[in-house]
Amino acid sequence: MLKYAPAVFAVEKNYQIMALVTAECLFWVKVGDKTYYDHSNGVLRSAENIHRVTLPMSELDGAGEYTVCIRPIIERKSYWSQTSDVIEKRFAFRPLPEGDFRAYHVSDAHNRIDGPIAAGKVFGDIDLLILNGDIVENSGNLEHFDTIYAIASALTGGSIPIVFSRGNHDTRGIYAEALERYCPTANGRSYYTFRMGSLWGIVLDCGEDKTDDHEEYGNTMACHGFRQEETEFIRSVVARASEEYAAEGVERRLVVxxxxFTLPCKPLYDIEKDTYGEWRRLVAEEIRPDVLIGGHFHRIEVIRPGDPSINGDHPCTIVLGGKPGSGPYTEAPWFAGCGYDFTSEGISVTFTDCEGKVLGTEKI
Ligand SMILES: [Fe+2]
Incomplete structure (x- = not known):
């Protein structure tokens, strides 16, 4: 019934345990003596092939395991629905360690599954997976969302947390508006903060990469207003800094x-100067992260603020950590991603590819 292992996404101070299923079913998760149902105002969901429960991080962190419960639907009717026996599957769970930890970053898989998994395995054991946009080539087919869950399953086994952010290709296709059902969001928002132990992070989302009136979108985008709402959100995070990045116990700050948004690009993509300028200011002057974790440019590279070879007024060190082969995923399956070691001595990155090579290591 479970298509892959569940994915445990970190959103705010909750985990969203999400899973694709292969047949119509009801879904809930048991943690300790508590039960969390996938329901809509008390009605157990079965209409879609994706399920989600949301629970406080503290509950799962304390329990160290959870049990996924599935009850297959035989026939859902207005009266006397018929269902089968419950199938249970237990998963161990390891919260992010308080001290040193390791993470692997995948972006720009563009529907590649085997390549990102192989590249991640080269880096080895991890405590956190970061899926940072354009994992799907587009949202034109529901099966594309499998890419997210297949990679998550292979690299986490449902047993460690995942941070997810949306990319510009996720916004394309007839199921792009279904992202809030197929991916973790904060009440439908694709930008949010998260806190795991001493790690605080903010997930941001630029939406599309061109102006809303670009003919490629055929009048289907309203990302300008979306970004303006996001600016207000970032300001609100700054306004409550003492509960967010300046909270007691926070030792590391990430922007994912x-x-x-400060990296230079061709004029077609050089949009939202005022908005991105304000985001840069808020990140550089207020949030002051250890690193900005990015993708999109199909490069694996560390970019430091003030680096004269890279134009742009960057708010902090930026790491670009996702590089697919050049060409469609069917013809160019190669992929390289980025491993992170967060230690008391600092942060180091290791770029690995799907052929077993370490392409570079750098301290940041
Ligand atoms: Fe992108």
Whole structure:
């Protein structure tokens, strides 16, 4: 019934345990003596092939395991629905360690599954997976969402947390508006903060990469207003800093965003100067992260603020950590991603590819 292992996404101070299923079913998760149902105002969901429960991080962190419960639907009717026996599957769970930890970053898989998994395995054991946009080539087919869950399953086994951000290709296709059902969001928002132990992070989302009136979108985008709402959100995070990045116990701050908004690009993509300028200011002057974790440019590279070879007024060190082969995923399956070691001595990155090679290591 479970298509892959569940994915445990970190959103705010909750986990969203999400899973694709292969047949119509009801879904709930047991943690300790508590039960969390996938329901809509008391009605157990079965209409879609994706399920989700949301629970406080503290509950799962304390229990160290959870049990996924599935009851297959035989026939759902207005009266006397018929269902089968419950199938249970237990998963161990390891919260992010308080001290040193390791993470692997995948962006720009563009529907590649085997390549990102192989590249991640080269880096080895991890405590956190970061899926940072354009994991799907587009949202034109529901099966594309499998890419997210297949990679998550292979690299986490449902047993460690995942941070997810949306990319510009996720916004394309007839199921793009279904992202809030197929991916973790904060009440439908694709940008949010998260806190795991001493780690605080903010997931941001640039939306599309061109102006809303570009003919490629055929009048289907309203990302300008979306970004303005996001600016207000970032300001609100700054206004409550003492509960967010300046809260007691926070030792590391991350910005996770698919498209690092200060990197120079061709005029077609050079949009929202005022908005991105304000985001840069808020990140540089207020949030002051250890690193901005990005993708989008199909490069694996560390970019430091003030680096004279890279134009742009960057708010902090930026790491670009996702590089697919050049060409469609069917013809160019190669992929390289980025491993992170967060230690008391600092942060180091290791770029690995799907052929077993370490392409570079750098301290940041
Ligand atoms: Fe992108």
């Amino acid at each position: 965003i698919h498209r690092p």
